[in-house]
Amino acid sequence: xxxxxxxxxxxxxxxxxxxxxxxxxxxxxxxxxxxxxxxxxxxxxxxxxxxxxxxxxxxxxxxxxxxxxxxxxxxxxxxxxxxxxxxxxxxxxxxxxxxxxxxxxxxxxxxxxxxxxxxxxxxxxxxxxxxxxxxxxxxxxxxxxxxxxxxxxxxxxxxxxxxxx
Amino acid sequence: xxxxxxxxxxxxxxxxxxxxxxxxxxxxxxxxxxxxxxxxxxxxxxxxxxxxxxxxxxxxxxxxxxxxxxxxxxxxxxxxxxxxxxxxxxxxxxxxxxxxxxxxxxxxxxxxxxxxxxxxxxxxxxxxxxxxxxxxxxxxxxxxxxxxxxxxx
Numbered sequence: 551x552x553x554x555x556x557x558x559x560x561x562x563x564x565x566x567x568x569x570x571x572x573x574x575x576x577x578x579x580x581x582x583x584x585x586x587x588x589x590x591x592x593x594x595x596x597x598x599x600x601x602x603x604x605x606x607x608x609x610x611x612x613x614x615x616x617x618x619x620x621x622x623x624x625x626x627x628x629x630x631x632x633x634x635x636x637x638x639x640x641x642x643x644x645x646x647x648x649x650x651x652x653x654x655x656x657x658x659x660x661x662x663x664x665x666x667x668x669x670x671x672x673x674x675x676x677x678x679x680x681x682x683x684x685x686x687x688x689x690x691x692x693x694x695x696x697x698x699x700x701x702x703x704x705x706x707x708x709x710x711x712x713x714x715x
Numbered sequence: 716x717x718x719x720x721x722x723x724x725x726x727x728x729x730x731x732x733x734x735x736x737x738x739x740x741x742x743x744x745x746x747x748x749x750x751x752x753x754x755x756x757x758x759x760x761x762x763x764x765x766x767x768x769x770x771x772x773x774x775x776x777x778x779x780x781x782x783x784x785x786x787x788x789x790x791x792x793x794x795x796x797x798x799x800x801x802x803x804x805x806x807x808x809x810x811x812x813x814x815x816x817x818x819x820x821x822x823x824x825x826x827x828x829x830x831x832x833x834x835x836x837x838x839x840x841x842x843x844x845x846x847x848x849x850x851x852x853x854x855x856x857x858x859x860x861x862x863x864x865x866x867x868x
Contacts, residue, residue, distance in 0.1 A: 580722035646731025
């Protein structure tokens with residue numbers, strides 16, 4: 551291959567393909583999403599054997615392997631269990647455009663959670679230095695809700711003292 | 716479940732897939748010649764006596780470097796195979812139904828795929844003589860040839 555720098559015009563094709571897709575919620579995730587949309591409630595299901603919550607809910611307890619048929623409302627407040635501050639502008643899978651960075655992803659154990667079942671969502675925070683484990687946060691619901699995860703717009707910080715975990 | 720309420724729903728969505736295709740030095744020269752000069756360039760391997768269209772940098776038979784062995788071809792050729800595309804999908808170059816043909820240009824040894832416009836799709840035939848129709852607007856792609864159309868013998 552030639553080492554000399556080329557002044558040749560090089561063709562690059564950049565496109566965003568838009569691919570239609572369908573997601574079937576099934577009855578359990580379907581109930582979770584409908585509760586978000588209609589009642590602004592975050593519903594977890596509970597294993598009848600070990601008592602742990604699953605959020606988002608799943609049909610079968612991942613530990614006991616029994617059908618998890620009980621439902622309980624959790625939150626909407628909770629404590630940050632873990633978080634990521636994201637600096638890499640990866641494309642949004644739904645639009646192909648990049649998000650504004652940095653943004654914060656948080657895993658929140660909602661109040662009332664038995665066991666460890668954090669819900670994963672965006673945390674809206676102006677000052678990144680405030681983000682830490684144990685931070686008290688609350689779910690903010692979207693005005694227009696359509697039965698998707700974005701019916702929770704994001705979590706926001708509850709001002710006041712918080713416990714480290 | 717004791718209480719049988721059906722919560723299952725189907726969520727329709729769109730998934731976006733960003734991508735980029737780099738034509739490379741050889742492919743770029745080919746496309747720029749189509750776009751700016753309305754010329755179809757190929758690359759010839761003298762050792763194998765084969766002319767490749769679209770051009771490639773390396774001979775697929777003897778692996779010789781062919782970078783500078785450019786030849787210009789006539790915009791005419793022959794259909795060596797074809798299919799009728801009936802299933803519409805986004806990103807297809809033409810509206811269905813249309814004919815996607817393998818066209819071996821006069822002087823070339825390899826056919827390449829392009830759209831054949833021959834009126835009714837039933838008119839498409841292997842052995843049909845065709846010529847390239849160039850696009851009016853620059854496309855920066857193989858679609859700088861708009862399509863091929865039949866020529867009378």
